[in-house]
Amino acid sequence: MRPSTRLIHAPLTPCPAARTVSPPVQRGSTVLFDSHADFLRAGRGEYPGITYGTDRLPQQRMLEEALQDLERAALTRVFPSGISAISETLMAFVQAGDHVLVCDNAYGPTTRFCREVLGKFGVRCDAVPPDVGADITQFLRPETRLVFLESPGSITFEIQDIPAVTAEARRRRIVTVLDNTWATPLFLDPFALGVDVVIQSVTKYICGHSDLLMGSVSVNADHAQTLADFYACREIYASPEDCALALRGLKTLDVRMRAHQASALAVASGLAGHPLVDMVLHPALPSHPQHDRWKRDFRGSSGLFAITLKKEYPDDALGRFLDSLQLFGIGYSWGGFMSLATTGRPARRFGGPLQDRTLIRLNIGLEDPQDLLDDLRQGLDRLAE
Ligand SMILES: Cc1ncc(COP(=O)(O)O)c(C=O)c1O
Known part of the structure; x- marks a missing residue:
């Protein structure tokens, strides 16, 4: 082989993996298949392995599994920031003609996304009081599809009556979403209170060291397919290095x-x-x-x-x-x-x-x-x- 070929294909003998306590970070775009038959299987959606860099590389899968377990969720996906986790969730679960309610103490960009982006696509958004409970019924419309809660709100700290809201929403098949960044899964179990979708800005406590941006979305079994399909369609994946740091943050x-x-x-x-x-x-x-x-x-x-x-x-x-x-x-x-x-x-x-x-x-x-x-x-x- 000539030098340029040798450079591309070195080393010729694969290095054995070392069992370091923290898993190695694997970066990549192209993922090699063992055969053309596997490549064709991937095209048909039948390949069991990882097909490409946007198909959630190992670090991302490990982080998602750890969060899913901690949240006791049916499925978790991570996104490149908390606000992207929020906006992707809203896009996954609503469509033109729907009505969305957002508690008035939610993180500002959450409300702004609802009004300025969802509004452009024919989704109407209204605010509900920051301490809303069973009185949510006053704000519901026949086309209300989703209620977004943040409890306590991270600016003014009002707490919503989460079980009262989720009980009313369930009766009407309305999806409830909770931004649980303040409490983390350690201090609040939103699924036990009837919430369908739980958001974390991983940027905050899970990372813990102010050196990355990331968000997660966890869902119960009823909403797992919607999240998985939307995620696969959008391919908004998270960086392996950031996933590794978030996994490290989880340990402490x-x-x-x-x-x-x-x-x-x-x-x-x-x-x-x-x-x-x-x-x-x-x-x-x-x-x-x-x-x-x-x-x-x-x-x-x-x-x-x-x-x-x-x-x-x-x-x-x-x-x-x-x-x-x-x-x-x-x-x-x-x-x-x-x-x-x-x-x-x-x-x-x-x-x-x-x-x-x-x-x-x-x-x-x-x-x-x-x-x-x-x-x-x-x-x-x-x-x-
Ligand atoms: C409650 C809450 N949710 C979500 C976010 C957005 O998170 P990120 O900064 O990761 O986009 C923030 C950011 O301050 C927040 O305070």
Whole structure:
């Protein structure tokens, strides 16, 4: 063989696989078949193996299987971000002429996708109150096909009465979807509460290290075929490296979630008595308006909550507070090891005590909670100056 051929076909002897504790990452587009007969089988959809890079390479399959098992789902598929998992789900389960309801505390881009993209294709979308329960019936129309919940909402933290909503939806064969990113499968089992489709922004707690974007969709048996077919048609696959990192994140999810839970509760309780702080929006505190629902349905709480202040402050004063924090980064997203702080004034369609209020949202990371509390207290002193 001449040099160019030798370069392409080296090494001529395959290297034996090593049983490393963490599985090797396999990247690829072309996947070789052993024979022309296998190639023809793949064309007929009868080949049992992996046919191409978009056919979910091993890392993706391992991650999906691990999540499916954790969620106790009939089927799980992963997507390149949380928002792509959400938009693909909405496209998979609705069609022109359908009506969709979205809780008013859902992640902003979820609502925006419903209104701006689904709206363009003849799907009508309306909001329901962030604490909706059996009163969902007031908002249903004969053509309502899907109800999208996020509980607690990741900005304002209201909790929906999930079993009451799913009971009404089931009676009418309406699909219920829950964004369960805040609780993760460890702290809430949505399928046991009657939910049909469960979303995770894997980007947050499952990854845990703020170094990738990914989302997952898990479904019960009634909806497995729809998800599998839509996924196969769209071929929006996830990168093997990101799947490997998400799999690694899963190994420590349980210990990290317990640490986030304990630290966030310590910080939230510490802030509750501060003279500048008004509300502490944390579902596991008895002062939370839907605390009883949280106690009934959830097995734990995570590291994300918000506070309001007794006075409203202009942005430059809020900036004095945020910029003075030594341990909290200022940035989007949450669920990682590093504490973050952001501000927001969420739009409210249904009024309530958060109307026109500034929220300071805190992602409590894995630092010592006393250090975090000291940092927030010195920041609040700056705000009061
Ligand atoms: C509750 C919730 N769901 C979904 C998403 C979207 O996830 P991603 O950032 O992976 O697109 C976010 C992002 O902040 C979120 O907060």
